Amino acid sequence: MKTPAISESEWKVMQLLWKKAPQPAYDIIEQLSKTEAWHPNTIKTLLSRLQKKKAVGATRYKNLFLYEPLVAQNDCVRAETNTFLERVFGGSIKPLLVHFVENENLSDAEIDELKRILQKKGKR
Amino acid sequence: MKTPAISESEWKVMQLLWKKAPQPAYDIIEQLSKTEAWHPNTIKTLLSRLQKKKAVGATRYKNLFLYEPLVAQNDCVRAETNTFLERVFGGSIKPLLVHFVENENLSDAEIDELKRILQKKGKR
DNA sequence: GCACAATAACTACCCATGTAGTTAATTTTA
DNA sequence: TAAAATTAACTACATGGGTAGTTATTGTGC
Numbered sequence: 138m139k140t141p142a143i144s145e146s147e148w149k150v151m152q153l154l155w156k157k158a159p160q161p162a163y164d165i166i167e168q169l170s171k172t173e174a175w176h177p178n179t180i181k182t183l184l185s186r187l188q189k190k191k192a193v194g195a196t197r198y199k200n201l202f203l204y205e206p207l208v209a210q211n212d213c214v215r216a217e218t219n220t221f222l223e224r225v226f227g228g229s230i231k232p233l234l235v236h237f238v239e240n241e242n243l244s245d246a247e248i249d250e251l252k253r254i255l256q257k258k259g260k261r
Numbered sequence: 262m263k264t265p266a267i268s269e270s271e272w273k274v275m276q277l278l279w280k281k282a283p284q285p286a287y288d289i290i291e292q293l294s295k296t297e298a299w300h301p302n303t304i305k306t307l308l309s310r311l312q313k314k315k316a317v318g319a320t321r322y323k324n325l326f327l328y329e330p331l332v333a334q335n336d337c338v339r340a341e342t343n344t345f346l347e348r349v350f351g352g353s354i355k356p357l358l359v360h361f362v363e364n365e366n367l368s369d370a371e372i373d374e375l376k377r378i379l380q381k382k383g384k385r
Numbered sequence: 386g387c388a389c390a391a392t393a394a395c396t397a398c399c400c401a402t403g404t405a406g407t408t409a410a411t412t413t414t415a
Numbered sequence: 416t417a418a419a420a421t422t423a424a425c426t427a428c429a430t431g432g433g434t435a436g437t438t439a440t441t442g443t444g445c
Contacts, residue, residue: 142401144401144402144403145344145348145402145403146402146403146404147402148348148349149348152351161422162422162423163421163422175403175404175405176404176405176406177405177422178404178405178406179403179404179405181422181423181424182402182403182404182405183402183403185423185424185425186401186402199412200410200411200412200421200422200423201421201422201423202422202423211364214349214350214360215364215365217345217348217349218345218349218360218361218365220269221341221342221345221349224269224272224273224341225272225337225338225341225342225345226338227276230361230365230367230371231371231374231375233361234358234361234362234371234375234378235374235375235378236338236342237342237354237357237358238358238375238378238379238382239378239382240335240339241339241342241354243354243355243382247354247355247358248379248382250355251355251358251359251362251375251379252376252379252380254358254359254362254363255362255372255375255376255379256376258362258363258367258372266431268431268432268433269432269433270432270433270434271432285392286392286393287391287392299433299434299435300434300435300436301435302434302435302436302437303433303434303435305392305393305394306432306433306434306435307432307433309393309394309395310431310432323441323442324391324392324393324440324441324442325391325392325393326392326393
């Protein structure tokens with residue numbers, strides 16, 4: 138699926154909507170104000186912009202709007218990942234995985250889990 | 262190491278400089294014009310901006326400049342990776358790796374290689 | 386030494402994004 | 416029902432980035 142470009146700040150909004158939807162603006166504002174020092178209007182702006190680019194939809198409910206994502210998280214993740222992969226690792230996955238496994242600290246548990254996943258994957 | 266923010270297009274320039282440095286502007290222009298439909302001035306602008314933010318240095322050589330990276334590729338990769346990780350996977354590595362292994366197509370060879378890497382890693 | 390070609394430097398312009406103020410509409414409440 | 420509170424809508428403004436035009440400078444071939 139084609140996904141619109143979602144900016145840094147907008148991602149934070151989307152994450153909340155993917156976790157739970159539909160939600161009114163003030164819920165989003167409340168949640169975000171825990172982690173971000175954003176003015177409520179800022180968040181409204183983000184919502185409008187997301188709405189404009191068809192990433193979220195809004196339906197009127199009494200005097201307020203309920204927002205919900207119109208794009209799937211998975212699609213956005215994939216899109217974002219591709220861009221990232223392209224620009225930083227020239228598009229190929231292996232160097233990325235190698236980088237991660239080698240340079241970012243993984244706990245033993247994570248390593249084990251990964252091994253398991255790979256095991257399953259390799260079997261087919 | 263602290264690295265400056267490097268934009269999409271700027272990355273393409275950096276990649277070339279990391280591959281070989283120092284290089285004069287026209288070499289970069291020539292190489293990039295193979296893959297990008299950019300006006301030479303555009304590339305000069307990118308170089309200036311990179312220079313301004315101290316990502317590349319330039320030393321005069323006769324009537325031209327030789328450019329070279331001032332930031333290590335590894336540091337930039339790490340920085341970019343962290344941003345990406347943060348925004349898309351909420352900062353934790355495992356979901357990312359899982360996503361990759363599950364959703365992006367890995368060849369058998371890649372899977373094997375990964376297993377090997379993990380094996381080594383797990384040993385310590 | 387001068388015209389020309391190459392290079393550098395400066396300027397420009399539009400769009401996206403981060404951020405928020407101002408105004409209008411609507412609901413609730415005294 | 417008029418004022419206060421809430422919410423929505425619109426407007427604003429600075430910065431960064433993509434993209435390139437214009438002008439100045441400098442080395443080079445004649």
